[in-house]
Amino acid sequence: MRREDREEVARLPLFAGLGEKSLDRLLNGAFLQRFPAHVELIREGDPPDFLHMVVEGQVELFSRYRDRETTVSVIVPYDTFILAAVVLDHRYLKSARALAPCRILMLPAEAVRQAFDTDPVFARGIAQELAMAYRGLVQELKNQKLRTSLERLANWLVRRDQEAGGTGRFTLPFDKKVLAARLGMVPEVLSRTFATLQAYGVTVDGRSITLSDREALMNLARPSPLIDDPEV
Amino acid sequence: MRREDREEVARLPLFAGLGEKSLDRLLNGAFLQRFPAHVELIREGDPPDFLHMVVEGQVELFSRYRDRETTVSVIVPYDTFILAAVVLDHRYLKSARALAPCRILMLPAEAVRQAFDTDPVFARGIAQELAMAYRGLVQELKNQKLRTSLERLANWLVRRDQEAGGTGRFTLPFDKKVLAARLGMVPEVLSRTFATLQAYGVTVDGRSITLSDREALMNLARPSPLIDDPEV
DNA sequence: TTTTGCGCTTGACCGAAATCAAATACTCGA
DNA sequence: TCGAGTATTTGATTTCGGTCAAGCGCAAAA
Numbered sequence: 293m294r295r296e297d298r299e300e301v302a303r304l305p306l307f308a309g310l311g312e313k314s315l316d317r318l319l320n321g322a323f324l325q326r327f328p329a330h331v332e333l334i335r336e337g338d339p340p341d342f343l344h345m346v347v348e349g350q351v352e353l354f355s356r357y358r359d360r361e362t363t364v365s366v367i368v369p370y371d372t373f374i375l376a377a378v379v380l381d382h383r384y385l386k387s388a389r390a391l392a393p394c395r396i397l398m399l400p401a402e403a404v405r406q407a408f409d410t411d412p413v414f415a416r417g418i419a420q421e422l423a424m425a426y427r428g429l430v431q432e433l434k435n436q437k438l439r440t441s442l443e444r445l446a447n448w449l450v451r452r453d454q455e456a457g458g459t460g461r462f463t464l465p466f467d468k469k470v471l472a473a474r475l476g477m478v479p480e481v482l483s484r485t486f487a488t489l490q491a492y493g494v495t496v497d498g499r500s501i502t503l504s505d506r507e508a509l510m511n512l513a514r515p516s517p518l519i520d521d522p523e524v
Numbered sequence: 525m526r527r528e529d530r531e532e533v534a535r536l537p538l539f540a541g542l543g544e545k546s547l548d549r550l551l552n553g554a555f556l557q558r559f560p561a562h563v564e565l566i567r568e569g570d571p572p573d574f575l576h577m578v579v580e581g582q583v584e585l586f587s588r589y590r591d592r593e594t595t596v597s598v599i600v601p602y603d604t605f606i607l608a609a610v611v612l613d614h615r616y617l618k619s620a621r622a623l624a625p626c627r628i629l630m631l632p633a634e635a636v637r638q639a640f641d642t643d644p645v646f647a648r649g650i651a652q653e654l655a656m657a658y659r660g661l662v663q664e665l666k667n668q669k670l671r672t673s674l675e676r677l678a679n680w681l682v683r684r685d686q687e688a689g690g691t692g693r694f695t696l697p698f699d700k701k702v703l704a705a706r707l708g709m710v711p712e713v714l715s716r717t718f719a720t721l722q723a724y725g726v727t728v729d730g731r732s733i734t735l736s737d738r739e740a741l742m743n744l745a746r747p748s749p750l751i752d753d754p755e756v
Numbered sequence: 757t758t759t760t761g762c763g764c765t766t767g768a769c770c771g772a773a774a775t776c777a778a779a780t781a782c783t784c785g786a
Numbered sequence: 787t788c789g790a791g792t793a794t795t796t797g798a799t800t801t802c803g804g805t806c807a808a809g810c811g812c813a814a815a816a
Contacts, residue, residue: 336750337750355666355670355750357666357670357671357748357751358670358746360670361670362666362669362670364662364665364666375655376654376655376656376658376659376662377659379651379652379655380652380655380656380659382659382755383750385659385662385663385666385750386662408648408651409648412644412647415644415647415648415651416640416641416647416651418651419611419640419647419648419650419651419654420611420612422608422651422654422655422658423607423608423611423612423654424608424612425658426608426654426657426658426661427608427609427612427614427617429658429661429662429665430596430608430617430618430661431617432665433596433661433664433665433668434587434589434594434596434617436665436668436669437594437668437708438587438589438590438592438594439589476669514590516589518568518569518587518615518617519589523614
């Protein structure tokens with residue numbers, strides 16, 4: 293793998309303080325693979341073979357039931373996915389597909405478990421990673437159960453703007469279709485919800501978003517750190 | 525604490541293989557406290573002070589937002605709660621209240637983190653516990669996003685019956701009000717949903733439930749191991 | 757036993773969100 | 787540049803679930 297990627301990887305909380313040796317052992321068995329957009333990387337129900345890390349591109353984690361489908365999350369570079377399944381050696385609960393062409397670092401599940409069993413630092417890193425992921429999910433569940441579609445979208449926009457520098461101008465990182473699934477609604481509803489938000493200073497042009505009345509939008513969204521802040 | 529409780533505690537996966545010494549150190553700083561029903565044990569937003577374990581009774585984990593409230597889960601004996609917050613030393617994302625008079629084992633958060641930092645076996649135990657909790661939450665999110673109220677109730681009943689021995693007769697473990705919040709609906713909707721399920725052989729009398737047409741109910745519920753099985 | 761309150765149910769109604777259908781608007785490869 | 791196939795929007799309609807209000811029944815307290 294490229295030197296710069298390796299350095300990024302070593303910087304991750306998950307691998308922090310792991311020591312060159314352990315890190316080497318883990319990364320040597322790993323390989324970096326490219327995938328074109330739309331490819332299904334893993335399928336729910338399968339046993340875990342690799343711990344995946346997104347190095348470039350975007351990966352959508354989703355799940356099917358009957359003829360329905362929903363997006364659980366979208367993974368961006370230097371985040372891993374399906375860690376819990378790998379640690380426990382249980383079947384995947386989610387499927388994953390590449391939203392864009394991407395490069396994925398694949399660490400053999402067996403090697404990860406091996407490192408987990410033998411390297412206390414790594415085990416603690418995993419525990420903390422899982423604790424954060426757990427809390428993120430609690431927040432997502434609260435988001436779903438306690439908010440309307442309008443509120444979810446408003447809050448998503450506010451947060452997104454913040455992450456993009458708080459300029460009031462940013463672009464959607466993926467299709468509206470994906471955003472809709474991510475926020476728990478069908479595309480038609482997302483479209484109408486965007487229309488409703490015009491009254492709150494939200495302008496949509498393709499993927500570019502402009503927020504011109506932060507006051508009004510914030511008043512509608514009413515973000516709560518206990519739902520929206522990644523680190524409380 | 526009572527000998528039998530201590531034995532139960534020592535049996536938990538979380539404390540498995542922890543060694544008498546570590547276990548002692550952890551449990552010695554702990555204390556067992558009784559709480560009457562309806563008491564709020566912890567409040568979301570507070571910093572974690574103790575890792576809580578339900579030894580007797582039931583605890584509801586819930587969350588508020590604006591004037592709404594929802595139940596995230598109900599904890600039964602020998603399960604812990606707010607582990608992730610304790611590990612990371614971050615604020616609680618959920619509140620907890622006693623659904624019934626209960627006894628709670630309280631382990632000082634500092635001691636838990638100390639054990640986590642120094643005892644690799646405990647750290648791994650925590651990681652696995654968190655991995656399981658994470659997966660349970662993924663399932664819950666899928667349950668919420670992919671199913672209707674009717675399907676959620678049908679599946680809950682099917683699972684509950686299974687856990688109670690699969691006899692087709694069991695009693696609700698808590699108020700319907702709580703069940704409604706747990707399943708993500710208001711009490712009125714739960715009531716009506718139960719009424720709808722009569723056509724599928726579900727009889728309700730107070731807290732006693734009878735399932736007389738397993739076939740029909742299963743066909744409606746269509747449980748999926750990837751949503752409903754605790755261990756896949 | 758009576759009172760009070762809460763849990764639960766039921767009816768009427770409302771609003772949010774899904775579905776179905778159809779009309780653009782893009783995007784990507786030929 | 788020209789389609790083919792998506793993505794997105796919009797309108798009409800339905801369904802699901804929530805709100806409000808009233809009544810019933812049980813259970814704990816007086």
